[in-house]
Each structure stands twice: as C-alpha cells, then as structure tokens.
Amino acid sequence: MRLRDNYRQAVKKFQPKPSYVANSLKAFFIGGGLSVVAEVLRAQFRMNMPSLTAEQAVLLLFISAAVVLTAIGVYDDFSQFAGAGSTVLITGFANSLASAALEHRSEGVVNGIAGQMFKVGGAALVYGIVAAYLFGLVHFMR
Amino acid sequence: MEYWSAFFVGGLICGGAQLLIDYKFSQIQVVIGLVLVGVVLGALGVYDWLVDIGGMGALLPMSGFGYWLIKGVIATTEQNVIAAGANVFRLVGVEIVAMIVLSFFTALICKPKG
Amino acid sequence: MKLVGRQTWVFDDVYIQATGTAVGPVEADGPIGNSFDVVHHDLYCGEKTWERAERRLMQDAIAACLQHGNVTIHEVDMLLAGDLLNQNVTANYTARAFPVPFLCMFGACSTSMETLAVGAALVDGGFAKRALAATSSHNATAERQFRYPTELGVQKPKSATFTVTGAGAALIGKEKGRFRVTAATIGRVIDAGVTNPLDMGSAMAPAAAHTIEQHFYDLRRSPSDYDLIVTGDLSRVGSVIVKELLMEAGHDVTSNYNDCGLLIYRPEKGAFAGGSGCACCAVVTYGHLLKEMKAGAMERMLVVATGALLSPTMIQQNESIPAIAHGVVIEAVRGE
Numbered sequence: 001m002r003l004r005d006n007y008r009q010a011v012k013k014f015q016p017k018p019s020y021v022a023n024s025l026k027a028f029f030i031g032g033g034l035s036v037v038a039e040v041l042r043a044q045f046r047m048n049m050p051s052l053t054a055e056q057a058v059l060l061l062f063i064s065a066a067v068v069l070t071a072i073g074v075y076d077d078f079s080q081f082a083g084a085g086s087t088v089l090i091t092g093f094a095n096s097l098a099s100a101a102l103e104h105r106s107e108g109v110v111n112g113i114a115g116q117m118f119k120v121g122g123a124a125l126v127y128g129i130v131a132a133y134l135f136g137l138v139h140f141m142r
Numbered sequence: 143m144e145y146w147s148a149f150f151v152g153g154l155i156c157g158g159a160q161l162l163i164d165y166k167f168s169q170i171q172v173v174i175g176l177v178l179v180g181v182v183l184g185a186l187g188v189y190d191w192l193v194d195i196g197g198m199g200a201l202l203p204m205s206g207f208g209y210w211l212i213k214g215v216i217a218t219t220e221q222n223v224i225a226a227g228a229n230v231f232r233l234v235g236v237e238i239v240a241m242i243v244l245s246f247f248t249a250l251i252c253k254p255k256g
Numbered sequence: 257m258k259l260v261g262r263q264t265w266v267f268d269d270v271y272i273q274a275t276g277t278a279v280g281p282v283e284a285d286g287p288i289g290n291s292f293d294v295v296h297h298d299l300y301c302g303e304k305t306w307e308r309a310e311r312r313l314m315q316d317a318i319a320a321c322l323q324h325g326n327v328t329i330h331e332v333d334m335l336l337a338g339d340l341l342n343q344n345v346t347a348n349y350t351a352r353a354f355p356v357p358f359l360c361m362f363g364a365c366s367t368s369m370e371t372l373a374v375g376a377a378l379v380d381g382g383f384a385k386r387a388l389a390a391t392s393s394h395n396a397t398a399e400r401q402f403r404y405p406t407e408l409g410v411q412k413p414k415s416a417t418f419t420v421t422g423a424g425a426a427l428i429g430k431e432k433g434r435f436r437v438t439a440a441t442i443g444r445v446i447d448a449g450v451t452n453p454l455d456m457g458s459a460m461a462p463a464a465a466h467t468i469e470q471h472f473y474d475l476r477r478s479p480s481d482y483d484l485i486v487t488g489d490l491s492r493v494g495s496v497i498v499k500e501l502l503m504e505a506g507h508d509v510t511s512n513y514n515d516c517g518l519l520i521y522r523p524e525k526g527a528f529a530g531g532s533g534c535a536c537c538a539v540v541t542y543g544h545l546l547k548e549m550k551a552g553a554m555e556r557m558l559v560v561a562t563g564a565l566l567s568p569t570m571i572q573q574n575e576s577i578p579a580i581a582h583g584v585v586i587e588a589v590r591g592e
Contacts, residue, residue: 031156079409
C-alpha cells in the first residue's frame with residue numbers, strides 16, 4: 001500500500017508500537033511491589049489502631065510520599081518508567097493534584113493554585129462521586 | 143501469604159490498566175474506568191471479597207478509591223437521600239483533604255522542576 | 257521574477273548577515289551543544305516563571321544576533337517573531353522592548369522558516385533594509401499549554417517528541433554576508449487526518465513532503481541539487497515517513513536528508529523520538545548547520561520547517577491535526 005493512496009492506513013507500519021509485554025510487566029511488578037509495601041505498613045499499624053484507621057493511615061503515607069516526590073520533581077520520571085504501576089494508584093491521583101497546583105502557582109494563589117488544582121484529577125472525582133451517589137440510592141431501593 | 147496475594151491483586155490491576163493504556167485509552171480514561179469499576183463492584187459486594195484477599199493490593203489502586211466512595215454510602219445504617227450525599231466522603235474524605243492541603247502548601251513553597 | 261511556479265519565491269540578493277542562538281540545559285548537553293551562542297544551565301534561565309524564561313531565551317538570541325551582525329537595534333527596520341504560546345506572548349512581550357516595527361507570526365514549529373522567508377521577501381522587495389527573524393520555544397511552557405502540568409506522571413509513547421528549550425534569531429539584509437537566501441517555498445496547510453497529538457511526526461510528514469515536492473517542481477530541481485535537505489522536527493517517526501513519501505514521488509533523498517529533531521539530542525537522553533518546537537529548527541539551522549556550511553561542509557541546503565497546527569481544544573473536539581511546512585534555500589557565499 002502506498003502512503004499517498006491511503007495515508008491513515010499505510011502510515012501505521014511506520015508508527016512505533018508500545019512494548020506491550022515489557023510495559024505491563026513493569027506495571028505489574030511495581031504496582032505489586034508497592035502493594036506489598038502497603039500491606040506491610042498496614043500490618044504494623046493494625047497492632048495499635050482499628051483496621052479502617054490503619055488502612056487510611058497507610059494511604060495517607062502514600063499520598064504524602066507522592067506529593068513530596070512531585071515537589072522535588074522525581075514523580076514524573078518515576079511514572080515514565082513505571083507507567084500504570086504508579087499512575088493508576090492513589091499516588092497518581094495525589095500527583096495529579098499536586099502537579100497541577102505546582103504548575104499554576106505562577107498564576108497566583110487564587111486563580112492558579114486553587115483554581116487549577118483539579119484540572120487533571122477532577123474528572124475521576126466527578127465520575128466517582130456521581131456513580132457512588134447513584135449506586136448508593138439504587139442500593140437503598142432494593 | 144497475604145503479602146503474595148496483595149502483590150498479585152495490586153500487580154494484576156496495574157498490569158491490566160497498563161495494557162488498556164497501551165492498547166487504546168488515555169491514562170485519565172483508565173483511571174476513571176477503575177474508579178467506576180470500584181464503585182460498581184463495591185455496590186455488588188464483589189470488591190469486599192477482593193479486599194479480603196488482596197488487602198492493600200485492592201485498596202491502593204484507584205478502584206479502591208471508588209470502592210470506598212460507595213462503601214461510605216451503603217455500609218451504614220442511615221440510608222436516605224440526604225445522608226448518602228454526606229456519606230460519599232465518609233471514608234475517602236481524609237484522603238481528599240490530605241491531598242488538597244498537602245498540594246496547596248507544596249505549591250506555596252516549591253516550584254515545578256520541569 | 258519573484259514568484260516562480262505556484263508556491264516558490266526566488267530572491268535576487270538577500271543575505272543572512274548574522275545569527276544568534278540561546279538554549280537550555282538539555283540542548284547544551286546534546287551532541288551539538290557547543291555550537292550555540294548563549295547557554296543556560298537552568299531551565300528557568302534565572303527567571304521566575306517558565307514564560308519569562310522563554311522570553312529571556314529570545315532576548316538572548318536577538319542580542320547575540322545583533323552583536324554578531326555588528327548592528328544596533330535602531331538599524332533594524334523590521335522585527336518578525338513567533339513562538340508556540342497562545343497569543344504569541346513570548347514574541348509580543350519581547351518586542352515591546354524594541355523600537356522597531358513588528359510583525360508577529362504563528363506557524364507552530366514552522367515559524368522559524370516562515371519568519372526567515374517573509375523577512376527575506378521584505379528585504380528583497382525593498383520594504384526593509386534589515387529584518388530580524390526570531391523564534392523561540394520552551395519545553396515547560398509548551399508542556400503546560402499543549403499537554404499536562406510538567407510534574408504530572410504520564411507515560412509518554414515512543415512517538416512523542418521533546419520540545420526544545422531555546423531561541424534562534426537571524427539578521428537578514430542586502431549587504432553581502434556569508435550566507436545567501438536564494439529561494440523559499442511557502443507551504444499549504446495539509447491535513448492527513450492524524451489525530452494523535454503525541455505523534456506529530458506522522459501528522460507533519462505529508463506537509464513536509466508536499467512542500468519539498470512543490471519546491472522541486474517549481475524550480476525544476478531534484479534532490480541531487482542540494483547538499484542537505486533538512487526538515488524541522490519530524491523526529492524518528494516522521495523522517496522515515498517523509499523519505500518514503502518522497503520516494504513514492506520519485507525523489508530519492510536517502511543520501512542527503514536529515515532532521516533537526518534528530519540532530520539536537522543524544523538518543524539515550526530520554527528525549528523519545530527527537531526534538532520538536534519552534535526552536536528546534538531555528539537553533540539547529542542558525543547554530544549548527546550554518547557553522548557547518550561556513551566550514552565548507554556544504555554549498556546549498558534546503559531547510560523545511562514543519563509545523564503541526566495543534567490546538568488542545570480542537571483535539572478534544574475530535575478534530576485532526578493540520579500541518580504546514582515552509583522551505584528556505586540557503587547557499588554559501590564563497591570567494592576572496
């Protein structure tokens with residue numbers, strides 16, 4: 001097939017494919033590894049607090065770590081390597097808020113930091129809240 | 143033993159999400175998808191079982207966030223339209239507050255490194 | 257005869273009298289890092305915000321260019337400048353410091369050759385004795401405007417390019433200089449239907465190929481008339497496609513083709529498929545390629561700056577990415 005006859009089809013053979021296997025293995029091991037770290041922390045916290053509080057404490061630790069790593073400019077490089085192993089975790093959500101806030105600090109504390117904080121992460125929050133509320137109501141009606 | 147199951151549950155969620163991102167979807171779409179899956183499976187009671195097995199491996203990904211959103215609404219005695227609105231944030235509220243406050247002060251202090 | 261064929265301008269005697277380039281840290285670290293005039297080792301270039309940093313780069317490039325050309329800003333009759341940001345803020349805010357008539361241009365990453373071609377035409381037509389053409393881009397300002405916040409963790413695909421942090425300026429005039437601008441081919445907007453904003457090489461290659469073909473057709477030339485045919489920022493993906501497209505049209509450019517986006521970074525630098533941005537073509541041409549030409553490595557080159565006319569809003573409305581390419585022929589002036 002010639003490029004100039006059907007560009008959109010013919011160009012596909014020139015476009016690099018993602019390394020499916022390598023990328024998902026990286027995501028698998030890093031995501032799994034972070035889960036194990038979280039599990040170890042939860043086991044520690046559970047010794048002197050209720051189960052739910054222990055889980056929340058672990059997530060808070062991960063969130064704080066993600067915000068700190070974002071602030072020192074490491075999290076984006078880590079995500080480029082880890083892919084979904086870091087971006088679909090709660091740390092990725094924390095990073096999306098922190099990075100948007102940091103990026104827009106040059107536009108001031110109101111329009112910049114506060115106004116733009118949910119620029120990237122807001123979408124997930126909207127869908128989560130809408131779905132949780134609706135499914136909750138459906139659940140009551142059963 | 144629970145460490146291995148946490149490893150596999152967390153790893154499989156991340157590995158699957160990576161395949162979806164590489165195949166077709168954007169990262170934001172996949173994150174939204176995971177949250178929705180967490181909400182739906184949480185409403186059906188399936189995610190409770192996943193958390194029993196995987197522990198933090200099921201709670202750390204954004205599907206765990208969705209699960210806590212719905213669990214805040216349904217796992218309580220006060221089941222009405224008003225209370226549901228408040229209870230959406232019952233479990234995840236502390237995480238959201240932490241993220242907003244930390245991000246705010248970080249942005250006040252630090253500059254993006256590029 | 258100024259207009260030859262459909263899209264090509266031929267100039268009588270227009271010269272590039274001096275050039276100036278300024279770059280950021282990653283470019284300075286690259287394989288051609290020592291051919292730039294001003295080097296900033298800090299991405300902020302000593303300024304407070306990314307946007308100010310980009311302005312600093314453009315000011316530095318213009319200052320270096322004027323110094324090399326041994327003229328003051330008052331001797332320049334026209335300033336042509338452009339960049340990637342909304343409302344061309346870098347060019348406009350830089351120009352407010354200069355007491356010179358100003359034309360602002362936007363052609364995405366093709367702006368470097370657009371300003372050079374229009375500048376040459378103005379000088380050739382007698383509308384300016386000296387014109388200054390400047391372009392700039394900055395990795396962080398482009399990232400935050402076209403993509404995501406710089407610190408956001410997203411995994412970029414292999415086809416993604418890395419916006420060059422830098423600025424280039426060229427002084428165009430009628431007095432004899434080292435390099436002569438002999439012709440320019442102004443491109444048309446070509447939309448090949450590519451929608452992936454992280455694969456601009458595929459989107460821009462048809463525009464580049466069209467401009468190059470039209471150039472050969474208008475001037476009755478062939479690839480062998482050039483020592484080098486260089487495109488702006490097609491990167492690893494697009495440069496292969498443009499070679500294939502030209503081959504299909506019967507032009508074999510495999511021996512004398514290159515791409516500025518491939519020259520500027522070391523492959524292992526995490527720069528993905530190569531460099532992009534207004535500054536990519538500008539700093540490589542004005543910094544590296546003209547030095548090579550001066551050293552005698554080539555006599556005549558065709559620089560085709562490619563631009564993806566990308567807008568995040570249009571992408572979200574499911575539109576495809578239009579692209580444009582402008583070519584300028586630069587020849588070495590030898591003798592005495």
